[in-house]
Amino acid sequence: MNLPIRHRSGAPWQRGFPWSEPIAAEFGDLFERMNRFLESAALTPALTEAMAWAPPADxxxxxEAYRVECELPGIAREDIDVEVGEHEVSISGELRECEREGVLRHRGRPTGQFAYRALLPVDVKSDEVTASLSDGVLTVTIPKAQAAKPRHIEIQG
Structure with missing residues (x-):
């Protein structure tokens, strides 16, 4: 049994949306109002204190090793905690808010608790990990554990 096929010209993204222009404008207005709501909610202290943020990291x-470079500008060494397990590295701490005069009108920099975690696919030497903080960049070097390397075995006669 053959069924009729409707052919439409162009790819789906070239045909446009099936709704009219007024409905698309309403969606634009809805997105704008949601953005304003989320920005105002982000300034609520109860919400920002409970949420941890993740610093940018590579x-x-x-x-021989893994190296994590984590951007932590303005954070003191004593406010950073680095932990390394067999297959995970964890960097956490707190960025305290500075005392300022006046009313805060816009917040563009995160404050409060932060956390970065990464899984490592191989065993590491956690007792040989080093960390340094320079120019606002934390560098953590995690040496890999030596895996058994293949070697040629001589067969005895």
Missing amino acids: LHETD
């Missing part, structure tokens, strides 16, 4: 792998 995880590099070499043959």
Whole structure:
């Protein structure tokens, strides 16, 4: 049994949306109102204190180690905690808000608790991990544990 096929010209993204212009304008207005609501909610202290933020970080792998470079500008060494397990690195701490005069009209920088976590696919030497903080960048070097390397075994006669 053959069924009729309707052919439409162009790809779906080229045909446009099936609704009219007034409905699309209403969606634009709805998105704008939601953005304003979320921005105002972010300034509510009860919401921002409960939520941790994740600092920008890069995880590099070499043959010998993993290296995490985490951006933590304005955070003192004593406010940063680094923990390394067999297969995980965790960087956490707190960025305290500075005392300022006047009324805060816009918040663009995060404050409060922060946390970064990454899983590591191989065992590491957690007792040989090093960390340094320079120019607002925390660098954590995590040496890999030596895996058993294949070697040629001589067969005895």
